Amino acid sequence: MKLGNKQIVQFSNVSFAYDNLEQKQILQQIDFTVREKEFISIVGPSGSGKSTIFRLIAGLEQPTEGTISLYGEQVNDRLGKVGYMPQQDLLMPWRTVLENAALPLELQTGNSLSQQDVFTLLTEFGLAGYENAYPHELSGGMRQRVSFLRATLTGAKLLLLDEPFSALDAMTKLFMQEWLLTQWEKHETTIIFITHDISEALFLSDRIFTISDTPITALQEMTVPLVRPRKQTDLDVDAVIALKHQLIEQFRKQEMT
Numbered sequence: 001m002k003l004g005n006k007q008i009v010q011f012s013n014v015s016f017a018y019d020n021l022e023q024k025q026i027l028q029q030i031d032f033t034v035r036e037k038e039f040i041s042i043v044g045p046s047g048s049g050k051s052t053i054f055r056l057i058a059g060l061e062q063p064t065e066g067t068i069s070l071y072g073e074q075v076n077d078r079l080g081k082v083g084y085m086p087q088q089d090l091l092m093p094w095r096t097v098l099e100n101a102a103l104p105l106e107l108q109t110g111n112s113l114s115q116q117d118v119f120t121l122l123t124e125f126g127l128a129g130y131e132n133a134y135p136h137e138l139s140g141g142m143r144q145r146v147s148f149l150r151a152t153l154t155g156a157k158l159l160l161l162d163e164p165f166s167a168l169d170a171m172t173k174l175f176m177q178e179w180l181l182t183q184w185e186k187h188e189t190t191i192i193f194i195t196h197d198i199s200e201a202l203f204l205s206d207r208i209f210t211i212s213d214t215p216i217t218a219l220q221e222m223t224v225p226l227v228r229p230r231k232q233t234d235l236d237v238d239a240v241i242a243l244k245h246q247l248i249e250q251f252r253k254q255e256m257t
Ligand code: ADP
Pocket: 018, 020, 026, 044, 045, 046, 047, 048, 049, 050, 051, 052, 053
């Protein structure tokens, strides 16, 4: 998929602290840009502020300093602009797969998709035959697919995925990664993806942002030297193995300090 030149997300000089007793600084004057149709992963230690970056992009928190632009503008209303999939799948247990997936259609007036369109998409998302099943009847991978479908149905071209595959077994995870890349190409979305798994970040991403300090004062960027479409075996290429070891060493040093 050809990358666009449009800036989808731009952080300029953004600082942030939660408004609580601690007032601990999470972000300190950070800048970064994500372009149209990019796949970006963010890798960093737990508690460093990765989910907070998502909450800021989704408009759930406001920066204490600096500006965040989406699609080149400073927008307040993010409905339909950002599809945010938090760590827990947040499916409603009393709603069926179809009803959970179709939730954005109920929330957004003017959304032109019908339940029939959702039905068709359920097949594409590997959920055919499960339209009337409840979340507890699904495997972890299936729940993630319903959740991802729901984020897609918001119509947002920017998706924020917070460790979506961390609870899956190793094989399911590999299949889900391949599936995600297919969906990303097909729907031409821009994805920002949080993960702890360095191989996963290398397989999926155009660029990887790493965090090496708290509060976060900068995101280090590296470009993954692989063309698309990709296969899992591409991770065995020397340049990628070298990058993987470089990342592991970087995180090992952080864990030790
Ligand atoms: P990560 O996603 O990298 O694990 P988070 O962004 O979730 O990190 O959290 C960064 C820091 O902010 C942590 O110290 C966490 O305890 C704190 N934090 C997260 N959410 C809130 C909140 N809603 N209110 C106050 N503090 C929070």
